[in-house]
Amino acid sequence: RFTQWFNRQKGRKGALWEERFKSVLVEGADEALATMAGYIDLNPVRAGLVDDPKDYRWCGYAEATSGSRRAQRGLRAIIAGGEHVAESKTKLHQALAKYRVWLFGQGEEREGTTPAGQPLRRGFKREDVLAVVAARGRLAVPDYLRLKVRYFADGAILGVRSFVDCVFRACRTRFGPQRKDGARRMQGLQSELFTVRDLQRRVIA
Known part of the structure; x- marks a missing residue:
């Protein structure tokens, strides 16, 4: 209402604070869907807000990495080329890794500079792209620590397999007779860390 009043007072038209909301209908398969997703996930990097899209909590890739089921399905x-997730044979950790490699490949900084000395296109440094490719898109455990992995709060016991089993045996009476x-290997993390609790839901919160 304020915008309408202001426009009448000033004899102007259109949005006052920002441009109007925009929406684009995207084909949900193959290259179109991946290109649009990559464009959105790379925006915070190209804008200089973060160096890695996983650190920008409002993009789809960061949401998926942090445990959002909806973002993970997307x-x-x-990765499945628009194939229905229920029919896809791609596992989540494989999809996350494959998308990360693809995203860094698409978002590499364009060589050359503008007359002002700025990169022609902001993006990932060549060495960062090569590091992601070398790691096959897998995130290191310290990265997951920053993503508030639920295991670190609710896992009860955390360590290598031998340590967890040792503590389990020392506290055997606290567990049921069937155990x-x-x-228990940490789901969703590619690491050699184990916990005593087998979390099934909201592993990464």
């Missing part, structure tokens, strides 16, 4: 659909061992 990312798996992108044979203690160590």
Whole structure:
């Protein structure tokens, strides 16, 4: 209402604070979907807000990495070329890794500079792209630490398999008679860390 009043007072038209909301209908398969997703996820990098899209919590890739089921389904659909997630054979950790490699390849900084000395296109440094490719798109455990992995709050016991099993045996009476061992591999993390609790839901919160 303020905008309408202001426009009447000033004899102007259109939005006052920002441009109007825009929407684009995107084909949900193959290159179109992946290109649009990459454009959105790379925006914070090209704007200089973050060096890695996983650190920008408002983009789809960061949401998927941090555990959003909805974002994860979308990312798996992108990797599957629009194929229905239920029919896709791509596992989540594979989809996350594959998309990360593709994203860094698409977002590499364009060589050359403008007359003002700025890069022709902001993006990832060549060495960062090569590092992601070398890691096959997998994130290191310290990266997950920053993503508030639920295991670190609710896992009860955290360490390598031998440590978790040792503590389990020392506290055997605290567990049910059906429990044979203690160590449970952390789901969603490509690491050698184990916990005593087998979390099934909201692993990364």
